[in-house]
Amino acid sequence: MVTTAPNNLVYERPEGFTDTPTHYCPGCTHGVAHRLVAEVLEEMGVLDKTIGVAPVGCAVFAYNYFETDFVEAPHGRAPAMATGIKRVMPERVVFTYQGDGDLASIGMGEIVHAAARGENITVIFINNANYGMTGGQMAPTTLPGMKTTSSPNGRDVETQGYPIRVSEMLSTLDGAGYVVRRSLHDPKNIRLAKKAIRIAFETQIRGLGFSLVELLSTCPVNWNMKPVDALKFVEEKMVPYFPLGDYKLSAGAAQIKI
């Protein structure tokens, strides 16, 4: 008879996670991104020397979910805080986890200058095209014509501007070592995202400069969609506007093999 022996195990909740259930809405891919980070840190064996920097936004309680040290940054200032921590404790692995309202709006100055200085930090950037925590307002990454609570007729680019492609923009800076965009809308892309997160942390450990992984994510509740439909929206609407790919792959980062 089949028993639940250790060699039967294919997959279990990563050790990098605490036992706390997340507060995210059902089907939100924030949880997938959290899980990938936890799995990568566990596989690299750096859980006990990692310091995360939580943002303001939906991921504000990220410190409850990871088995690592954590600090909470003021809105948008996670890269500045991570800079200080990494400079004081260079042997630690320091990462920030930020959404688009945090990173691409109020924190745009911090992220651009952290990348320009080539700080040895890793940034996990969740792009879900709106401000999730505060009720789905328009963010810098909201698609043209997309309805949000603060653009009820759809984003009008004449008056509200065009979406910002953060990865492309940061890739022009010499301090950036590894800047890529991935998506979380299907199992294949989730696997690719995990690989990118691994390379981003390896980039940091080898001192190759600033690393950022942008993850296209869903916000089913604020998009007024079922979780499955939200994944389709990412695939059909967001990926064409925010193309997936490696935007900055420095010579050192290109040699990292996993």
Place this chain on the structure above:
Amino acid sequence: MPAKGWIEVSDLYCKGCELCISACPQEVMELDMSRLTPKGYHPAHIFTDGCTGCAICAIVCPDAAITVYREVTKAVPTAA
């Protein structure tokens, strides 16, 4: 013969978002409408044979609620 697998879904973490159900390549998952988790969600479960233990449900699960097992078909060498 395909591998035989099974899963355990944690009532503590599952929020009934159905992402695993749409991702399951064998289409053997559904929400268990006969019971509720302590949070008030109908949890996902396997309703028929056919699970291969591929772990795709666990890869898409945003809450890491799924533990995946697979039957070991080859003889495993025992220690000493």
